[in-house]
Amino acid sequence: MYGKMVKINLSNGQIRREQIPPEWIEGFIGASGLAARLLWDRLDVNRSPLDPGSPLLFATGPLTGTAGPTTGRFTICGRSPQTGWWGESNIGGFVGPELRFAGIDFLWIEGVSDRPVYLWIYNDQIEIRSAEHLWGKADTYQTQEIIRREVGIPQVKVACIGLAGENLVPFAGILSDHGRLAARTGMGALMGSKKLKAVAVRGTQRLVMERDEEYRKLRVASNKRLLEQNMTAVLRSTGTSGGAEYLQYLGDMPQKYWTAARFEGADKISGATMAETILRGTTACQGCVISCGREVEIEQGSFPTNGVVKGPEYETICSFGSQLMVDDLAAITALGDLCDRLGMDTITAGNVIALAYLLYGQGKLTTKDSGGLVLRWGDPEPCFSLLRQMATKEGLGNLLAQGSKALATAYGDEDLAVQVNGLDVAMHDPRAFSGQALAYVTSPRGACHNQSDYFNVGLGGTVDEIGIGFTDRFSPVGKGEQVARHQHWRTVCNSLTTCYFAVVSPGEILELLNAAMGWDWDMTTMLKAGERAWNMKRLYNLKLGWKPENERLPRLLLQPLLDGGQEGNIPDLSTMLEEYYRYSGWDRMSGYPFLWKLEELGLKDLVEQKYGDAVL
């Protein structure tokens, strides 16, 4: 039965097991949707995200580990140290499935240990072990290897933090396997604040679905269909950065810290070029037929890899490539690898460094500030020093580690930072797809493409079955409703947890979910659960002080780029927001869902019970 939770208090070593109420599961499905409901009860606006009482939640979904289409994923949730708002970070690999094989669907960690520790979970045995020999000494790959040797079981899976998490860098991530990172919103810092270096897990139980044979047939058929998709073939051949040339052509790929329309080097750093030059193999998350992970090797030149390392994903080739005007795939590979070892989000790290380059180019930031580093567009060399300094909070890195907003503010121009609600904008320029601007500003975790990848709809990834069709990519018309619907659908995906790269229809997902859980839901019920979870995250942020005024784009994204694929477009946010609020049933003034919407979603009592009528 799905919903088994283990709660560990690292302050006193107490370990408890609970069953999540079935009505909560039916309300919010699982993973980050259900996590929002669970963490709501613990939300205290007066408590800092890094307070020992702030929980860290490893949350699997009801399909995690079931070998369904792209179901190897899980989510890590908590209040974000980076943004102060709702935090969640999705991660692939094998740790989520392994947790479920050990009989754990949710792992709730609170308190703080008096010394560095790691958790060793072997089926129903849970042990808190010393990590003093790892803390400050072992990078994320070394940590996995050392723990694997210590527990003596080669199949053990490890999720761990690096130096960045130990040093509470607000955009530190949690890494598992070969470069699978829960990168965004700083869950690694939350883990580091608890003095928790790693979670190691091995489970041997078989997951049994409620309608097991039906599920088996459905997942086999669904994986077969997925394997036949063109999109799967592209990802398998060229990885997530395979579309770089296309995205550059459309103006989606950001360049020179969001200030340039063209980057002639895009074809030198794309997944297609990677496939033709340095690719040595591919990797997949548990049970995934796509296999988008890259394994690369560079034997010669300035950045040899000394063996096979993870190849950079799309976001990383932008972060350390186009954003810095670097067209050296070897350098980008090395910087991505360094970020993984330090346990840092490449999107934020790359954005912050690119902002430093911009400030340097403007003559505001000088070599005096940078300790002699010359931050010239196209030169990747200084990034190696800056990344290490950020992870250890030394030199200019100490300021950079506070994020782009802090960096811009330090140089007297806070709005120069391309971030929304504290999270640096993902590598999809909203000027290329207006709807993505709306998705960014309304996302509960800031400017993120993993609450809604609406830009994909503009690329042709429509979901016609649930009324998300193709529209003009620049026009604001109809985007309010379309983006809201897309967010509800993607919240279902995030609650399961499935990967956005999988072209799997809502109808297939509904059948899989019903078979897994023994339900007989229709499409409306499933999408309503997505909407409910979306509103739950909204309520979480509203309680923390979120206002409609927060929903805006930074200055640089409101300046047109005329000579590229964006064709000078500026997203008409106010038109889209009006329609979005109307469709969502939210009050434009307060930002709260209307009472009728809360009643419709079954959330009214929950809100009243905790906060009374005042907030409504």
Add this chain to the structure above:
Amino acid sequence: MFRFPSDEWIKAMMQDLNQSQSYKEAAKNWEGDFYFIIEPGGMLTETVTLYMDLWHGECRNAFKVEKLDGLKPAFQLKGPVSVWKKVMTKQLDPMQAMMTGQLKLTGNMAMVMKNVRAAKELVESCTRIPTEFPL
């Protein structure tokens, strides 16, 4: 007016491509011949296969395939005639058609993803050919 899909039509396109400077530039790195497979719809009652040999910005050969044995092109692009019409009349972006599986592609994906502009220029060429569709 050229009827699509026919031998006359694909030869007209070959001629147009070889006169296009913008195609020559966009496809300068392209290597690989194609089967364009057009599945029935409307007045088109049977599947038609067109062949094109595209090489570094040049179309070296093009014809309607009468027998499928013998040739082994590097790429195949397959779909209903209704989708082909949408692409050729610019109602549907060729990359979108491909990524969403409306046109099924087999072949070296890395080569395709690196040559987005060449695909766009192929469509531009289609729009220049006076075409009669069987729909």
